[in-house]
Amino acid sequence: MSAGCKDDVRTPGSSQTTGRLMKLLVVDDSEFEHQVIARLLQGMEGVRVAFASGGVAGLEAVESETPDVILTDLFMPDMDGLELVQRVRKRRPGVPLILMTAFGSEDVAIQALRAGAANYLPKKDLARDLVGMVRQVLDVFNADRRRQQLFQCVERRESTFDIGNDPNLVGSLVQLLQEELDGLGVLDRPAQIRIRVALQEALVNALYHGNLEVSSELRQEDERIFFDLAEARRDREPYKSRRIRVLTRLDRRSATFVVSDQGPGFDTSRIDQPIDPEDLLRIGGRGLLLIRTFMDEVTFNSTGNTITMVKRLSPDADA
Secondary structure (H helix, E strand, O other), rough: OHHHHOOOEEEOOOOOOOOOOOOEEOOOOOOHHHHHHHHHHHOOOOEEEEEEEEHHHHHHHHHHHHEOOOOOOOOOOOHHHHHHHHHHHHOOOOOOEEEEEEOOOOHHHHHHHHHHOEEEEEHHHHHHHHHHHHHHHHHHHEEEEEEHHHOOOEEEEEEEEEEEEHHHHHHHHHHHHHHHHHHHOOOOOOHHHHHHHEEEEHHHHHHHHHHHHOOOHHHOOOOHHHHHHHHHOOOOOOOOOOOOEEEEEEEEEEEEEEEEEEOOOOHHHHOOOOOOOOHHHOOHHHHHHHHHHOOOOOEOOOOOOOOEEEOOOOOOOOO
16 A cells, blocks of 8 residues: 555644645745734644745745745835746746735736736735635645545556547546556656656547547648648537547556547558657657557557557566
């Protein structure tokens, strides 16, 4: 069993576990505001508060130890909150930022929200709303942590997905499967990325080349022709009724992915030919080359519209 599945140790009289605390970074050039915020959050369980005196110092703190959430003043002399939001979103897109705004700065706050800030809090309302807002973020943080712990507890998981021809769903499914694989804790980051690439290629192939029957040759000349035709066929029969079916079997020894589309398939006679590096230069051959390179076993059904991919996750897994 993974170490992440061990029961959390609770401190006497506390509802919080002794797991990692959420780090809140407060960025403000005013020492007085530091004191106010520290007093308001004093005694709040599950949160570790750090302070940075200005935008530049805040950005340095983010680089040295990524926080879980940032509470920043909007107006600071060296770097305002809007610029900090933009830079953090570029470097650490997963870190939410909450703005503290003074009276009359709503227009700039709206700009920051559009740039990616998660929320804003007028300074005049700090005493009333700060604890509640931080608690909301803490609830999300704890829920995400528990979700990660549950993924680490997986010994074996089988799932079946049936999705339509929506590129956004393809991306979301790849992300979900990636999280499940990450939770097993048996692959390093490069291996995780390779599996993600192979899954993406298999699902994209099922969508565009399988169900929508759009030829890769169209992309050689102009990608817009390829995607315009695909978009048009998503609303036309027989294409729009076709589905993509994905079966997954995960355990700590191997991961198996079976991707099926409802298109006519293709001639699989060339599948067993040696990998040709020149396929990297051909849009139509790149996906299959990547799949065969990154997975340990790749097979197709007789009609070519179902691909089975196996990745061995431990040395003693069956070859």
